[in-house]
Amino acid sequence: xxxxxxxxxxxxxxxxxxxxxxxxxxxxxxxxxxxxxxxxxxxxxxxxxxxxxxxxxxxxxxxxxxxxxxxxxxxxxxxxxxxxxxxxxxxxxxxxxxxxxxxxxxxxxxxxxxxxxxxxxxxxxxxxxxxxxxxxxxxxx
Numbered sequence: 546x547x548x549x550x551x552x553x554x555x556x557x558x559x560x561x562x563x564x565x566x567x568x569x570x571x572x573x574x575x576x577x578x579x580x581x582x583x584x585x586x587x588x589x590x591x592x593x594x595x596x597x598x599x600x601x602x603x604x605x606x607x608x609x610x611x612x613x614x615x616x617x618x619x620x621x622x623x624x625x626x627x628x629x630x631x632x633x634x635x636x637x638x639x640x641x642x643x644x645x646x647x648x649x650x651x652x653x654x655x656x657x658x659x660x661x662x663x664x665x666x667x668x669x670x671x672x673x674x675x676x677x678x679x680x681x682x683x684x685x686x
Contacts, residue, residue, distance in 0.1 A: 546599060546600070546603075549586045549588060549592075549593070549596045550586045552586065552588050552592050552596065553586035553587045553588055554587055554588070555587055556587060557587040557588050557589050557592070558587070558589070559588060559589055559590040559592075559593050560590060629653075634649060634650070635650060638650055654672055657672065658670045658671070658672060671683065
């Protein structure tokens with residue numbers, strides 16, 4: 546794959562912004578500013594977008610493939626689960642909270658186990674193993 550600097554051609558611009566209509570200010574102290582401008586590739590917006598999309602295709606991700614067992618923390622999780630786990634009701638729960646305070650979360654976990662058992666035809670299902678070797682060890686029992 547070609548580096549973006551190899552695609553660079555003098556005078557190409559990815560964007561054009563209007564001139565400032567207010568005084569330019571910087572919050573950075575002079576000691577932290579560059580002595581000269583950074584050398585940036587001169588590419589069109591289309592070239593930049595295509596370059597970074599092509600780079601993204603080199604990564605394995607939940608939108609492009611399935612993570613196999615053994616990749617520890619990188620299991621495939623449907624995006625809806627990220628939304629559910631990110632809800633305030635779950636985020637604010639504390640491990641030492643009284644059981645009576647977390648009945649909703651416990652119900653979600655219980656029903657998820659029931660659904661997974663029904664879908665897979667297994668008698669029982671656990672949500673306990675984290676991933677990787679822990680999950681594989683659980684699968685041996």
